[in-house]
Amino acid sequence: MTSDGTPTLPPPPPLSDRWALFLDVDGTLVAFADHPGRVRVADAVLDRLAVLEGTLDGALALISGRRIETLDALFAPHRFAAAGLHGLQRRRVGEALAPPATPPVALQAVKMQAKTLINRYPDALLEDKGEAMALHWRAMPEAAADLQAFAVQALTRLPGYHLQPGDHVVELRPSHGDKGAAIAAFMEEAPFQGRRPVFIGDDLTDEHGFEIVNAHGGVSVLVGDREGTLAEHRLADIDAVYAWLGATA
Structure with missing residues (x-):
């Protein structure tokens, strides 16, 4: 229990190669910076994600508030399946990215x-x-x-x-689309279909994803100690995420 009586969330179970892995980016895989363009992903983490993508037969996707074009630059040379702009964009493995919508x-x-x-x-x-x-x-x-x-x-x-x-x-x-809807859409398609979904995120924008993952009998993981979450598991910080993924910074 925490000091205010809130139940402490347990850590997630060990990663299984039979799962579908969905990962938030900022606050989960990279630390926040004063400017979003100043964040970097450690080479060892990039390499580990690429290995995991193979181990999971491609069932790994980034679920972010950033545009997919920005994710591709951040995670280069890898191009993972991804949902950008909190689910407004979505790209399957090996697909070309659809042209951006015209802003009103x-x-x-x-x-x-x-x-x-x-x-x-x-x-x-x-x-x-x-x-x-x-x-x-x-x-x-x-x-x-x-x-x-x-x-x-x-x-x-x-x-x-x-x-x-x-x-x-x-x-x-x-208003249309959110991270949960993006995860649900991935779960209806190969290579994610039929697998147990896992979503790791830290922010309020990730709650829709936790809700969908819980509804699918999956593993929802909050990074940090934010209260009032739907997540059923917790990792303390980004270093704990890296350790759980089997990566090092």
Whole structure:
């Protein structure tokens, strides 16, 4: 039990080659940075993921809020199956990536206004994801209230969009699709079909994935000590994730 009486989640069971493995990226495979473009994946971790992909007969996918194009650059030279933009993008193993959707005109106007606001906070960040956008304040926490208020107001001008809070970030993205829906779609196809799903993630955006994995009798794993999660297992930090995967940093 934790100090407030919350049950302590057990660690996940050892990785099996009969499972389907789904991995969040930021906060799970890489540490957060002040700028999303400054993160790196250790070569040993890249190599281990490539080995695991073979061991699992291809049933390994990255499930991220980043665009798949960004994931390919981050995990190069490997091109894993992936869901990007919290499930708005999805690519099967060996597939070409579909061309990006055209952002609505209203979103372009919101981005321009967000740039003006960001200029008041030089260490905050507007991340343009095409059909989505994110406002980050990890390096400037005093910007949090203004950026969150801006996002709430902007949402009223973006029909069909959703406000997605995260760790020192808030995102405006289309309402359709989420990480859980992406995992469910993978589970209906080879090589994932018929396997026990495992999803490891750390943030609020990963809760949809935990819900789907639990419904499939899988293994849901929270990284860190965040409360109020649907995950049924826990790993303390990124190093613990690496150890569980059999990788080293």
